[in-house]
Amino acid sequence: MSGEAAAGGGGEANGVQPNVTIYINNLNEKIKLEALKKSLNAVFSQFGKIIEVLAFKTLKHKGQAWVVFEDVASATEALKRMQDFPFYDKPMKIQYAKTKSDVIAKADGTFVPREKRKRNDEKPEKKQKREQHHDVNQAGVGMHAYPGAYGAPPLPFGAGPKVMMPEIIVPNNILFVQELPHDATALMLQMFFCQYPGFKEVRMIEAKPGIAFVEYGDEGQATAAMNLLQGFKIKENPMRITYAKK
């Protein structure tokens, strides 16, 4: 057999070496920097410890960000799994960063202040003709990037010895959030959920700590937010998000 593994989009296909830092572009430029960085954190922290997220608003750097992981394995996983992931309605394009992040160089002892930094003598290898393979979708874009994202929520077991009819939860504009810290407030949750388009409100129930309902304008918006925040840790454990029952 041909031993060629499909060298997926980004990374080595572009002649860029694996790096603890990933470079992301095609980001939605309308999103405020702070929200953008927070969302990137939310979405990428599942792959490992994040040291830093950088993004800038200058013309030259709009729509781009760098996420610095603690190790290359996390970066690689993130690159592969989140390639083309619809983030604020645009598929993220992810590559390894071309150079070492300052925060890493500083830890390394190899940091050289910017103006004194001299270019590497090693000229990069001549660029190979780039063939455009289109094998995206290692993770199934926007669909099942998160295992369990669409998992059935626990059944309400008040139901007696009836026939076991698994509740079918139909996608809709209201999310059901579970496993929140018991002292989480609606305001706190709002900080996360309001970052995504179509956000309307967070509702919590006094008598039932640890859960919340979050409403969006439509199902697509709710789905986007769910995918982006699925498993995000507000304090300790990852929250679980499903659609609310109608």
Place this chain on the structure above:
DNA sequence: AGCACA
């Protein structure tokens, strides 16, 4: 499109 370190 665009690889920086405010």
